[in-house]
Amino acid sequence: MSKPIQRAGLIAAVALSFNLLGCDSKLDDAEVVGAIKGMIDEQLKIPVSEVKCPKGVEIRINKVFECQATFKAGGELPVSVKITDEAGSIQMETKYKVLDPKDMRGEGMECGDTIVVLKPGTVVNCTAQGIKLVGTVNDKQEIDFE
Numbered sequence: 001m002s003k004p005i006q007r008a009g010l011i012a013a014v015a016l017s018f019n020l021l022g023c024d025s026k027l028d029d030a031e032v033v034g035a036i037k038g039m040i041d042e043q044l045k046i047p048v049s050e051v052k053c054p055k056g057v058e059i060r061i062n063k064v065f066e067c068q069a070t071f072k073a074g075g076e077l078p079v080s081v082k083i084t085d086e087a088g089s090i091q092m093e094t095k096y097k098v099l100d101p102k103d104m105r106g107e108g109m110e111c112g113d114t115i116v117v118l119k120p121g122t123v124v125n126c127t128a129q130g131i132k133l134v135g136t137v138n139d140k141q142e143i144d145f146e
Helices: 029-044 101-105
Strands: 003-005 048-052 064-071 076-083 089-094 123-128 131-137 143-145
Touching: 029 048, 029 064, 029 076, 029 089
Parallel strands: none
Antiparallel strands: 003 143, 048 064, 064 076, 076 089, 123 131, 131 143
């Protein structure tokens, strides 16, 4: 039996623009981290404990780099950052949807406490009415339970 579950918490393809010019034609590291935390908080309402990004990123139009956001409840979400102009404006987007296990409890499922990043191939363990369910994230970023 396959049951796809698609929960919100999606910030994929969200593009927010910020002017983050720092010193010496480099992005302001703290501003980039703050922008990512703000985007995740606004879109997902899931607390972030830490964001790691490369330091001293030189401003070059269309340059793309990746940061990692770590949720307070566990789980890491890659965030792609693209520099869009010489002033240091950036666009950010996530590669994957996320699942807050608390959302599943309302559907009678218990899936632990760690935020699940719905990367294809990820295995998700849950229980429903005392029955253990094992699901795998498919290419549509949905969980298929067998």
